[in-house]
Amino acid sequence: MNVSTKSILLASALALASPALAAAPEGVALADDQTFTYRVLDEHSSVDPQIVEDVSGSEIVRDLFEGLYNQDADGNLVPGVALSHTVSDDKLTYTFTLRPEAKWSDGNPVTAHDFVYGWQRLADPETASPYQWYVEVMGLANAGSVMAGEAPLEELGVRAIDDHTLEVTLEKPMTYFPLTTTHASTFPSPKWVIDEHGADWIKPGNIVSNGAYVLTEHVPQERSVRERNPMYWDNENTVIEKVSALVINDENVALTRFLAGELDRTEVPAGQYPALKEEYPDTALSFPRLCNYYFNFNLSENGPEATQDVRVRKALSYAVNRDIIVENVLQGGQSPAYTFTPAATAGFEQPATDYSTWTQEERNAKAVELLAEAGYGPDNPLSLTYLYNTSEAHKKVAIAVSQMWKQTLGVDITLENQEWQTFLETRGNHDFEIARGAWCGDYNEASTFLDLVQSSSGYNDAAYSNAEVDALLAEAKSMDDPQANYTRVEEIIAEEMPIIPIYHYAGVFMMNPAIVDSWPVQNVEQNWYSKDLYKVAQ
Known part of the structure; x- marks a missing residue:
């Protein structure tokens, strides 16, 4: 659907004014099993927000971490750690108000300083982030010179006014700036954990995250498992208990395992959608x-x-x-x-x-x-x-x-x-x-x-x-x-x-009918969050 950028931002503003909703609508009968297991083609690049560069890794990172804003089932912005923002008259300064109840999985509060650290870390040449260029895409003031190592990190256009107020300064007005804040590279990072563990900070047992889930298991080239984070500010409205991403390199093997009931979602192998849609009309999806x-x-x-x-x-x-x-x-x-x-x-x-x-x-x-x-x-x-x-x-x-x-x-x-x-x-x-x-x-x-x-x-x-x-x-x-x-x-x-x-x-997916109702098929970005999914009783 062709919608103007102005319309999107207006819709986003309206969505941001709405309270958070429980994942499962009232009156829906939920299944006893509230786990979600899905197939990925390859091992993800990372679960470090400032390092991840692929779709499958970003799916995991959106569960483990939470940025300023999330997206709803239609792709509109909804509150994440940020409750709202204001924009200066010259459209260069965005001031975000952060929710005071947001916590890291170790119980520490999530603060504006954690966002400043994450964004500076993204821009820092020493991080060698494959997504470093995104700070320029966002239009942050002084991004180019900071990325080049010609200016100190402190000159990047982001600062903490106090623990729950984040100020962002842009190089020039950019109407779609709020839309960029749902990207994984903009999520906060826990400096104290990275300082302690270095590159190993993202391993199960070390990692501290602020999203709806925590990483409990990772077997490279095999599986990654995340489970509910009891410290998450909206944990009481989360339904899915555990999410597993299984690395299956062969699409046909994955389809066989889906049909055997081992997976809740897998991609449809090339050329097989018409036949599968006819045989499994409630399970084969294309959007x-x-x-x-x-x-x-x-x-x-x-x-x-x-x-x-x-x-x-x-x-x-x-x-x-x-x-x-x-x-x-x-x-x-x-x-x-x-x-x-x-x-x-x-x-x-x-x-x-x-x-x-x-x-x-x-x-x-x-x-x-x-x-x-x-x-x-x-x-x-x-x-x-x-x-x-x-x-x-x-x-x-x-x-x-x-x-x-x-x-x-x-x-x-x-x-x-x-x-x-x-x-x-x-x-x-x-x-x-x-x-x-x-x-x-x-x-x-x-x-x-x-x-x-x-x-x-x-x-x-x-x-x-x-x-x-x-x-x-x-x-x-x-x-x-x-x-x-x-x-x-x-x-x-x-x-x-x-x-x-x-x-x-x-x-183009085969998807468990129990979870189809909660899948955001209208969100063309397919930024999905396990906290918004649920399985209905069949």
């Missing part, structure tokens, strides 16, 4: 998600010579039949992507890029023409390597696209897969030719996607740099209506093709 799937070209000095040529990049993009990917390979409600930003993004109108209006036959013909102009063909064949992280679904997409490139362009593709942590490191080091990319919005505004093609972004894995894009995105942050800037950035992406948009996600 829009705020995520994109794309390919990165390596435009750094390490990248191959061929893809430095925009004609080659365009040829490879045009030759991808996105309709086949979503309709024949995935079959789960995904949509073909011709822009980087998904249609589900609030306040964003997808521009019609030139090649999105062509037939696939027209795209293929143009691709052949461009590749020939670049000097590649039967007498000079093009060979490239495509890197993806291990997954049956990613493999199917890779095979399909490599066949399209071979059949349409005669390009030979070598497929290479790596496990998640190795893949992140390889891609981050620009040690690839073409690599899979995927991004789920950190907040519901187009900049969460388009900032990835900004020159200094920590996740600009293509190493793309365009001065006009940088200027447009910088200007957009303080505009009341940045649509024109976003449209132009999308046009430039289509003109220069540093990445290939492939499709926009759907959430």
Whole structure:
């Protein structure tokens, strides 16, 4: 649904004025079993709020820690540690009032100082956070100079007025700033625990957290378990007692275990949704998600010579039949992507890029023409390597696209897969030719996607740099209506093709019918909190 940013903030303000609600509606008959067990593809990157960089890790962190604001089932802001905030007349200063009853799992009060420490820790070059750049995304005053080590941490635009009052100063007005505070990297951190345990502070037995759950078990590459935190300020309204994330690398094995009753949620394997929906209509779900799937070209000095040529990049993009990917390979409600930003993004109108209006036959013909102009063909064949992280679904997409490139362009593709942590490191080091990319919005505004093609972004894995894009995105942050800037950035992406948009996600799950009623299917960000879930009696 296209909703303006102003409308979102108004809705958020209204939501923030509402009291916290019990997870289970009155009159609902609850099941005796209130545990939630779900499958994840890979071992998460971390449960340290300032280190975590992946979706599965962030899901765990949202249970263990709580930031200023949370989201409700529709994606609106609701109180977390912060009860409310005010904004100065110049829109540069946000003052948050924190709830006095918030506690850490060791009984210490959660204070504004814990947020200051967490945000400074995120910005600190010594932390080496993969999400360090997020302090600039948030627009915090002096973020750039602090990140570069040119200014002391104390100059970052955040300070504690007192234990329960947090003041945030922005570099310039940014209408969607409150939306950024639901991200894991902005959560508070317990300095006294980190000082004592160092990098081991996140291990069960050491970790102290302020969310609805505490980490009780972690077996790397196998499982992570969290259980209710009795110190959490709203513990009496939490229903789910224990949450387990099981690492299962094979989607089909996970489906088998789901059907055997071992899991409450798992992803539907690529291509199987139609049959599963027919057989299990109350269990198979598909709904829009705020995520994109794309390919990165390596435009750094390490990248191959061929893809430095925009004609080659365009040829490879045009030759991808996105309709086949979503309709024949995935079959789960995904949509073909011709822009980087998904249609589900609030306040964003997808521009019609030139090649999105062509037939696939027209795209293929143009691709052949461009590749020939670049000097590649039967007498000079093009060979490239495509890197993806291990997954049956990613493999199917890779095979399909490599066949399209071979059949349409005669390009030979070598497929290479790596496990998640190795893949992140390889891609981050620009040690690839073409690599899979995927991004789920950190907040519901187009900049969460388009900032990835900004020159200094920590996740600009293509190493793309365009001065006009940088200027447009910088200007957009303080505009009341940045649509024109976003449209132009999308046009430039289509003109220069540093990445290939492939499709926009759907959430495609098999889910225990007992928990479906409490799952936030209307929240396109899919920021879910176990404290808001419950199982109904069947």
